[in-house]
Amino acid sequence: MPDTSLLHCAAALAIECEQAGPPVAATLDRQHAERYGDALAGDLLRLFPDVADLDLVCVGALYDQAQLLRPGWPLHAALAGLDARFGSAERPARVLAVGAHAGHFPDAALDPDTRLHGSAMLVMPWLLRGEPSRIAATGARLERELLDRGMAGADFALTLRELLGMPIRHVRHLTVFDLCALACAQYEHAGLGALWQIIETALLAPEREQVTTLPDGMRLRWRGGDGVEAEAVDDRRRFMQCAAILGAHGLTLRDA
Secondary structure, eight states, rough: GGGGGGTTEEEEEEEEEEBBBOOOBOOOBHHHHHHHHHHHHHHHHOOGGGTTTTTEEEESSSSSHHHHSSOOOHHHHHOOOOOOOOOOSSSSSSEEEOOBBTTTTTSGGGGGGGOBOOOOOOOOEEEEOOOOHHHHHHHHHHHHHHHEEEEEHHHHHHHHHHTTTTTTEEEEEEEHHHHHHHHHHHHTTOOHHHHHHHHHHHOTTTSSSSEEEOOOOOOEEEESSSEEEEOOOOOOHHHHHHHHEEEEEOOOOOOO
């Protein structure tokens, strides 16, 4: 996680749409983002009333989960940066909901990469901010309970459907580590578990070297930075497939 994790705990809405395909609109303008932020705050208070003294920072945008699951957690880092720029310590328990103007945000890192859209699952990142001791306790509780208790309430889900203008099957809150576990299961189901090992290391332990071998014998090596080295490449189509998947996660694949 970024250094701001001492003051923030990071999570997201995971939205399962009725059907796959790009969303009707990938961003919400300021007015609709503020309505979303208020509804999100209300749903979090329903689940965890004791977070009432914490600040909520969120963005009115829909992302493919790969854009969230990138080294350095750039979406959450951008939210933390805007919170530092525009936040006020004088108002407790405030909601900062970042909206778009003409489809773009004050920090371009928050602009959705619409080339990745197409999955039935989309995410909307959010942060809670507060004193380090409170955030540590809240973060630990969310890790223990959010996966089991984080289904969005009916009122919030209806508001979200209205704001996004599309049918939604399920909405739930997940921590970033819950999202990692979900992505791991998805990659393993697709026979790409070895590829996920590289992505997970880049996310959670970027200083550690990781080597993994794909079923076809191609070896991948992570040494830090943003690059992954490929060895024993016999199938260029397989190489390009892996390059596209890693690229969605902000990683570059190159020949060793």
